[in-house]
Amino acid sequence: MPHDIDDRADALNEAYRHHSAHAVLERALSDSQVGKLAMVSSFGAESVALLHMVSKIDRATPVLFLDTHMLFAETLTYQMEVAEQLRLRDVRILHPDRAEVMDRDNEGLLHLSDPDGCCALRKTEPLQRALAGFDGWITGRKQYQGGARVQLKFFEADGDHLKVNPLAHWTSSDVQDYMVENRLPRHPLVAQGYPSIGCAPCTTKVAPGEDPRAGRWRNRQKSECGIHFVNGKPVRVSA
Known part of the structure; x- marks a missing residue:
């Protein structure tokens, strides 16, 4: 078995390159x-x-959910409803460190002057702490989302962790069809014009014809929160 994380990712991509999303996820979990x-x-x-x-x-x-303390109320309600409906047994709510928040963002305004620093405090650092006990993690990222994601593969190296992207090759239509076929509940903000949803202060509605992620950090040179890495570096700036 390859020991280097990059070699492992390459070997797994070769082994599973013709598999479906469900098969990749099922086999990755075992x-x-x-x-x-x-x-x-x-x-x-x-x-x-x-x-x-x-x-x-x-x-x-285990399902890790980052409650940044800046999410839409609708997201918090939706999270509880979905977890209950799907009967997920191990949802872990992650929070930013209280002392760090008081020290670095006691007024809750860091996102205005330093959005990268805010994401680091409220997302990246809590997630890194939570992932310490795991060899890798599963994401819902997809190639069609653009930017740094267009070359996405099923498996990738992420520092000391392996990242699994079962839906890498799905299109937006694939996602929507799956949700319809399985009668899955939709996030209530989607119908209000939010096709991509993050923290409330940094998410705006998207106009018809705009990129679905155009409402994330609008008018800033930023397209990712920083929890995803490429070549060991956090991806935050638009490619």
């Missing part, structure tokens, strides 16, 4: 080369598709 996995979910606009897939394979899979 493959010794992958190791112990957690799913990281925002419970956002499209998250329910992969959450449903995980629930059908193993409801006990």
Whole structure:
């Protein structure tokens, strides 16, 4: 078995390159080369598709949800409803460190002057702490989302962790069809013009014809929160 994380990712991509999303996820959760996995979910606009897939394979899979304390109230309600409906057994709510928040963002305005610093405080650092006990994590990222995601593969190296992207090759239509076929609940903000949903202060509505992620950090040179890495570096700036 390859020991280097990049070699492992390459070997797994070769082994699973002709597999479906469901098959990749199912085998990843049981493959010794992958190791112990957690799913990281925002419970956002499209998250329910992969959450449903995980629930059908193993409801006990740990699901990590980052409550930044700046999310829309609708997201918090949706998270609880989806977890209950899918009967997910191990949803872990992650919070930013209280002392760090008081020290670095006691007025809750850091996102205005330093959005990268705010994401680091409220997302990246809590997630890194939570992932310490896992060999890798599952994401819902897809190539069609653009930017740094266009070359996305099923498996990739992420520092000391292996990242699994079962839906890498799905289109937006694939996601929507899956949600309809399985009668999955939709995030209430989607109908209000939010096709991509993050923290409330940094998410705006998207006009018809705009890129679905255009409402994230609008008018800033930023397209990712920083929890995803490429070549060991956090991806935050638009490619």
